Amino acid sequence: MRTLMELVLHLALVLALAPLPGGVIRKIKAFVQKRQGPSLFQEYRDLRKLFRKDMVISDRASWVFFAAPFVVFGSSVAAAALVPLLPWAGGAEFPGDVFLVISLLALGRFFLALGGMDPGSTFGGMGSSREMTISALLEPAFLVFTLALGLQAGAPSFGVILRHAATLGTAVWHPSFLLLLFSLILVTLGETARIPVDDPSTHLELTMVHEAMVLEYSGPFLALMEYGAAVKQLLFLTVLAQVFLPFGNAALAGMGIGGVVLGLPLAAAKVLVMAAVAGVAEVFTVKLRIFSVPNLAAMAFIAAFLGFLNLMVFGG
Amino acid sequence: MDGTHFLSVAILLSTFALVANKRVRSYIRTFQVQSALVALGALVVGTEHFSDRGEWDLLVVAAITLGVKVWAIPRVLLKAHGQGEPRREKDFFYNIPLLVLCCCALTAFAYFAVLGNGVPADRGASHLINAVAVVLMGLFFMISRRFALGQIVGFLVMENGLFVASLFAAGGMPFVVDLGVFVDVLSAVLIMGGLVFQLSEKFHSLDMGKLRKLRG
Numbered sequence: 001m002r003t004l005m006e007l008v009l010h011l012a013l014v015l016a017l018a019p020l021p022g023g024v025i026r027k028i029k030a031f032v033q034k035r036q037g038p039s040l041f042q043e044y045r046d047l048r049k050l051f052r053k054d055m056v057i058s059d060r061a062s063w064v065f066f067a068a069p070f071v072v073f074g075s076s077v078a079a080a081a082l083v084p085l086l087p088w089a090g091g092a093e094f095p096g097d098v099f100l101v102i103s104l105l106a107l108g109r110f111f112l113a114l115g116g117m118d119p120g121s122t123f124g125g126m127g128s129s130r131e132m133t134i135s136a137l138l139e140p141a142f143l144v145f146t147l148a149l150g151l152q153a154g155a156p157s158f159g160v161i162l163r164h165a166a167t168l169g170t171a172v173w174h175p176s177f178l179l180l181l182f183s184l185i186l187v188t189l190g191e192t193a194r195i196p197v198d199d200p201s202t203h204l205e206l207t208m209v210h211e212a213m214v215l216e217y218s219g220p221f222l223a224l225m226e227y228g229a230a231v232k233q234l235l236f237l238t239v240l241a242q243v244f245l246p247f248g249n250a251a252l253a254g255m256g257i258g259g260v261v262l263g264l265p266l267a268a269a270k271v272l273v274m275a276a277v278a279g280v281a282e283v284f285t286v287k288l289r290i291f292s293v294p295n296l297a298a299m300a301f302i303a304a305f306l307g308f309l310n311l312m313v314f315g316g
Numbered sequence: 317m318d319g320t321h322f323l324s325v326a327i328l329l330s331t332f333a334l335v336a337n338k339r340v341r342s343y344i345r346t347f348q349v350q351s352a353l354v355a356l357g358a359l360v361v362g363t364e365h366f367s368d369r370g371e372w373d374l375l376v377v378a379a380i381t382l383g384v385k386v387w388a389i390p391r392v393l394l395k396a397h398g399q400g401e402p403r404r405e406k407d408f409f410y411n412i413p414l415l416v417l418c419c420c421a422l423t424a425f426a427y428f429a430v431l432g433n434g435v436p437a438d439r440g441a442s443h444l445i446n447a448v449a450v451v452l453m454g455l456f457f458m459i460s461r462r463f464a465l466g467q468i469v470g471f472l473v474m475e476n477g478l479f480v481a482s483l484f485a486a487g488g489m490p491f492v493v494d495l496g497v498f499v500d501v502l503s504a505v506l507i508m509g510g511l512v513f514q515l516s517e518k519f520h521s522l523d524m525g526k527l528r529k530l531r532g
Contacts, residue, residue, distance in 0.1 A: 175325040295336050298413035302420045314442050
């Protein structure tokens with residue numbers, strides 16, 4: 001019963017926090033451009049607005065078009081349930097859950113791509129094809145990343161991985177961890193459709209990837225798609241923050257309920273730090289040509305693979 | 317000393333970046349960055365030796381690396397690339413992810429080659445593996461590029477790998493050997509540079525594929 005309560009609380013928190021990192025990134029970009037920018041909570045307002053709106057749906061759309069938003073949102077939330085915001089008081093976890101997380105994300109992506117192609121618009125198909133090309137190289141990188149950390153931590157489970165990282169302290173600043181960090185940053189940028197791979201704020205059709213796939217969606221369906229993407233972004237930022245900024249976790253783990261109360265703001269702060277890093281990185285880079293993105297993804301893969309080899313052969 | 321471990325991994329990564337480069341100018345620049353990392357490595361190990369035993373030869377080697385590999389050789393290569401009329405900038409004939417994945421396999425091979433020969437798996441082995449991988453990738457870079465400049469850069473990367481192997485895994489070679497290698501490399505680059513100038517004058521191109529016409 002207690003674990004169920006924890007799980008519900010965890011999911012409620014994830015859903016409440018998910019749109020925030022996007023707002024932080026927007027704010028940073030706005031500051032650099034000497035604009036005030038929209039409020040940090042603009043993404044929440046956008047979602048509320050979209051949920052209230054009517055939908056326009058192509059008469060060519062089949063059931064796939066209607067199912068896709070629910071599958072995308074549901075799979076993101078289910079995956080997020082397995083990645084604890086607080087490593088010592090998480091949601092559900094079992095040995096091997098990283099495979100479930102990765103396949104849930106793949107399921108979401110599969111339906112996202114189908115939803116893009118279903119109404120028969122050319123842009124949707126183009127976006128789907130690009131998304132699949134990019135993810136075919138990014139997914140192995142993430143898989144190797146989780147396996148490397150999972151084997152080192154003792155079990156391929158996000159809860160175990162994050163708890164193990166918490167015990168490492170400053171030992172995470174080790175070359176093989178830095179390789180893994182480099183790889184995870186690239187994967188995060190790709191999976192969350194950030195700038196070198198995809199520009200979330202563009203509506204220039206020839207460069208869109210994620211936006212092209214959801215082009216035919218409107219109203220509550222679009223809101224579900226965007227919310228799902230935000231939850232996925234929070235998932236990746238959580239892993240990034242809790243593995244590579246594990247400071248304070250070991251101390252808080254032993255404090256019971258106090259640790260949870262103190263740990264949540266700390267975890268949120270770490271996630272926002274990572275979001276801020278992504279925002280600053282976005283300011284200094286330009287979007288890659290679509291044909292160069294596989295090169296970036298290949299770099300992400302080899303960095304993860306080298307980190308994996310290094311960890312396996314020489315230990316942490 | 318952990319700094320050398322970081323540098324060794326950074327040099328390996330810079331070699332991957334080199335292989336992922338498409339254009340002649342950008343891989344010469346990446347080679348420059350890699351040489352700067354090598355010079356930094358020599359500086360780090362050299363400072364250690366200086367404070368331990370008062371030996372200053374690695375510091376001199378670091379300075380020479382900076383002068384020769386970071387400044388002089390890239391300059392010569394860029395100049396050789398800059399001469400001659402309209403040139404194709406891009407220099408690769410397999411797609412980049414494939415090249416990078418091949419290099420990944422070469423790195424895995426370096427692990428097996430070093431650890432399979434009874435070297436204990438410690439920090440020294442890690443340095444040695446990274447350096448062997450850089451040497452193999454330099455060789456691979458030579459055969460994966462069509463232009464003559466790419467082949468020179470590949471040769472220099474191999475040399476960087478050998479230098480890093482001796483530096484990090486064995487604390488540097490005797491000073492005379494290092495100096496000899498520098499003279500060797502410099503003269504090799506001068507000869508190759510001369511050949512490149514000749515090639516571009518005779519054929520108006522640095523494309524090695526065109527040399528096949530010379531076969532009887």
